[in-house]
Amino acid sequence: MEHGVFSYFLLEGLMGDADYDSNSLIFLTDINRYVTSKLTEWGLTNRKEQKPTLQLDVTGDIFLVYVPKEASQDLPATFTITSGAGPITVPSEDISNVFKEIIYMSNEELDENREIFTNMYNLIDSEQGYNKKIEKSKQILECYLNSRFSASNILYYFMPVFILITAYKDIKKWISDKPAFKEIFIREFVNSGSFNYAGITSKIICNLIPSFTDDELLEIINGIETNDQIIYSFSARKNVYMIINASRMILSPDEFDELKKLYEA
Amino acid sequence: MSQSISNGKRNALLVGINSYYLDGAIGNLRYCVNDVKSLNEILSNHLRGDFNTYLLTSDTNEKNDEPNRSNIMSMLRLIANSAGPNDTLLFYFAGHGIEKDGKSYILPADSKMNILDETAISIDWIKNTLNESSAKQRILVLDSCYSGSKLGRMAGRMTEAF
Numbered sequence: 001m002e003h004g005v006f007s008y009f010l011l012e013g014l015m016g017d018a019d020y021d022s023n024s025l026i027f028l029t030d031i032n033r034y035v036t037s038k039l040t041e042w043g044l045t046n047r048k049e050q051k052p053t054l055q056l057d058v059t060g061d062i063f064l065v066y067v068p069k070e071a072s073q074d075l076p077a078t079f080t081i082t083s084g085a086g087p088i089t090v091p092s093e094d095i096s097n098v099f100k101e102i103i104y105m106s107n108e109e110l111d112e113n114r115e116i117f118t119n120m121y122n123l124i125d126s127e128q129g130y131n132k133k134i135e136k137s138k139q140i141l142e143c144y145l146n147s148r149f150s151a152s153n154i155l156y157y158f159m160p161v162f163i164l165i166t167a168y169k170d171i172k173k174w175i176s177d178k179p180a181f182k183e184i185f186i187r188e189f190v191n192s193g194s195f196n197y198a199g200i201t202s203k204i205i206c207n208l209i210p211s212f213t214d215d216e217l218l219e220i221i222n223g224i225e226t227n228d229q230i231i232y233s234f235s236a237r238k239n240v241y242m243i244i245n246a247s248r249m250i251l252s253p254d255e256f257d258e259l260k261k262l263y264e265a
Numbered sequence: 266m267s268q269s270i271s272n273g274k275r276n277a278l279l280v281g282i283n284s285y286y287l288d289g290a291i292g293n294l295r296y297c298v299n300d301v302k303s304l305n306e307i308l309s310n311h312l313r314g315d316f317n318t319y320l321l322t323s324d325t326n327e328k329n330d331e332p333n334r335s336n337i338m339s340m341l342r343l344i345a346n347s348a349g350p351n352d353t354l355l356f357y358f359a360g361h362g363i364e365k366d367g368k369s370y371i372l373p374a375d376s377k378m379n380i381l382d383e384t385a386i387s388i389d390w391i392k393n394t395l396n397e398s399s400a401k402q403r404i405l406v407l408d409s410c411y412s413g414s415k416l417g418r419m420a421g422r423m424t425e426a427f
Contacts, residue, residue: 006408007300007359014307028404062353062402065307065314160312167311203311
């Protein structure tokens with residue numbers, strides 16, 4: 001994909017190169033420093049003048065993006081999975097086989113194999129081009145669906161991957177006529193057994209708001225009302241508030257106000 | 266400068282224009298749409314920028330997503346007016362810019378060079394709109410050139426925070 005010079009350096013900086021102090025946070029001044037120096041360098045080599053100007057007139061710097069730690073690392077060609085029977089090596093391209101290996105694992109084993117899930121995240125993130133990312137995302141979701149009955153406990157480990165996947169516009173569209181997927185995410189959310197779990201699953205539900213039917217939204221709302229882990233979860237708060245707002249058309253005015261009150265405090 | 270991450274909403278309006286359809290005198294550009302789409306991928310990603318992004322790009326078929334003057338102005342007004350003090354606003358424009366009679370403008374897709382006042386958007390207007398917002402964190406990035414005589418996109422850029 002081709003880019004303008006300025007945006008090329010801007011994108012490069014935002015992807016992590018402007019993280020001068022390696023704290024995974026990129027601020028406006030970081031980006032300014034990065035783009036300015038790159039453009040100056042480029043201008044000298046190509047004998048063209050580039051003059052970006054940055055005028056700052058605020059008391060604090062402005063935070064722009066996080067850099068997920070793993071993003072700049074190269075994706076390994078294979079996943080190594082540790083199990084009772086010793087390590088198993090699976091090519092990272094072959095996602096369905098990775099699933100086959102992790103499907104019967106206990107929570108402890110899954111914990112030991114955490115990096116698989118980080119790698120899956122990278123697998124999508126490192127794909128060049130939007131369409132490829134979407135393709136890979138669908139593949140991962142389908143693999144997960146086929147394994148769900150034996151492996152509901154692995155959903156927790158997949159959360160970062162699913163939060164990423166469900167944020168894509170085309171995935172939202174794709175999922176809207178896949179009730180089986182939606183059912184899993186709804187089930188996991190309404191049955192949240194901890195504040196933390198409610199926080200993570202609510203983010204996915206939030207991403208998928210455009211994909212749900214009215215009935216599904218009602219099921220979610222009912223789940224919120226009856227689960228204390230969701231109601232009192234701080235990390236779920238913002239997401240749940242958005243879900244309630246998105247459901248206002250299908251709730252009675254009283255019910256809506258009551259729910260809203262619960263979250264406006 | 267102190268670094269802080271506010272917990273407010275983060276809204277970004279991203280505009281990318283490759284083709285100018287009303288005035289043949291305004292040449293087409295090559296990378297603006299791609300630039301904006303890639304930027305959108307990073308900014309809207311929940312694990313990276315976590316911005317709510319609004320895209321106006323010239324490759325769209327939807328009337329509402331067209332980067333014409335009225336869409337750009339109304340979207341910018343909308344996100345500027347609806348923002349609270351803790352929110353962050355970002356306006357990014359990739360396309361032609363021009364300087365005339367000491368005034369700088371960006372050129373929406375439906376600009377006409379002979380009636381700039383009515384068809385272009387002055388940078389003063391953009392700054393005023395952002396300044397009138399309650400959001401304390403406002404970022405303006407103009408990826409355009411203001412060489413005046415010749416239209417181009419390589420000579421100068423402006424990034425501003427208020």
